[in-house]
Amino acid sequence: MTSSDLTDFPRPSLAVDTATFSVADDALHIVLVRDRHGRLLLPGTFVHERERLAAAVLRSQSEKAGISGREPQQLQVFDDPDRDQRGWVVTVAHLDVVDAAVVAEGIAAGRISLVPVAEVGPGGSIDLPYDQPRVVSFALARVRADYAESPDPWRLLPEAFTLRDLQIVHEAVLGEEVQRDAFRRRMEPLLQPTGEMTDGRRGRPSRLFVHRG
Amino acid sequence: MTSSDLTDFPRPSLAVDTATFSVADDALHIVLVRDRHGRLLLPGTFVHERERLAAAVLRSQSEKAGISGREPQQLQVFDDPDRDQRGWVVTVAHLDVVDAAVVAEGIAAGRISLVPVAEVGPGGSIDLPYDQPRVVSFALARVRADYAESPDPWRLLPEAFTLRDLQIVHEAVLGEEVQRDAFRRRMEPLLQPTGEMTDGRRGRPSRLFVHRG
């Protein structure tokens, strides 16, 4: 970064792609959209001139998936010069995790396909283009790491929730069952009890919690 | 990423910058170089056409700092459109951590300045250009996280080393002292004893270890 004339250097096309996860049917799903040829892929876009990456991600979420008001995280650059046959395209992968309400409109409008994460991994039935399978597995690892160190970093749960609700989210994210008692004992000191109880659900009423901070 | 013609889109200049750390005088230092105006900054370069980011990083390490044979990690994209007054430059920050031998030649040739990390942080005496102070603090956090979960992920130590040697590296990276007995008990099961002992150092001879795996 000490050269004098920017025009001396060829420039790549710069894109963003976003892996957006959501929990449905107690399992983790990923948000896919269709390109003009009807193929399923991650929502993404080229970055406009002097646009921030974060702004381009929000634009693509809004235009392609009908999702708004989010704050995705930057993940990793994918720069294989042969990843896109149209030319030299460098893409910055992003991560978002949303609750059902955020994707409801996009699903209803037919713009979004919610696909179980197993379907886009190795052995799955859906082949994503470019190196998007690697983007998804990278993003998935990050989400799981996030949930390993905080109760609900992406705020998938409503304002007040029970330990059982939290456990279901964790099991969906992790893709496997967790031990109930150890899970409760680890999570309870990280949450703020409201003093309120659930009512009308099956079984014994449960304490409600909110997030700390 | 569903558009048809790449030429429809303006393209940013793409650069890489590398935060390279090394331990000297039992303290963590960062490798800086001088630009043509004599200002200290992180070594970096523009990415050439269809070049991999990793290749551009190696090229800048070699040309600007006289460092070779390394494998830096990608960290984070910095994309503030006003971060470089020359125009729209997006940079991908990278991280490397090297032992003294790797930087010896560059220092001897006067190409490298080794600066204590405190000097480039807030309150330090050196002002790095662009948003490089943020790059350094981001990289520093990553190095510390790396050393928190593995004895010597960047292989700063020679083939065989003592627990004391390892402790000195950790204290340099962390910037503070660690407790000797707890540190030894945590690290020993992660290392492979050689059966050899140190000889000729002050004090009682110590067991030598190598890395596992």
Added chain:
DNA sequence: GAAATAGTGTCTGTAAGACACTATCGG
């Protein structure tokens, strides 16, 4: 012997894994 470094014993507190029991709801 003094200084320096290496190695270990022990106590305490915290937390997870595992198993099992009790508690309180709807029906």
Added chain:
DNA sequence: CCGATAGTGTCTTACAGACACTATTTC
């Protein structure tokens, strides 16, 4: 009462923090 869910007691293991003591070398 039954099924379902919530909540907790207890035992074991592991590990970190803290303090202190012993061991072996150089000078």
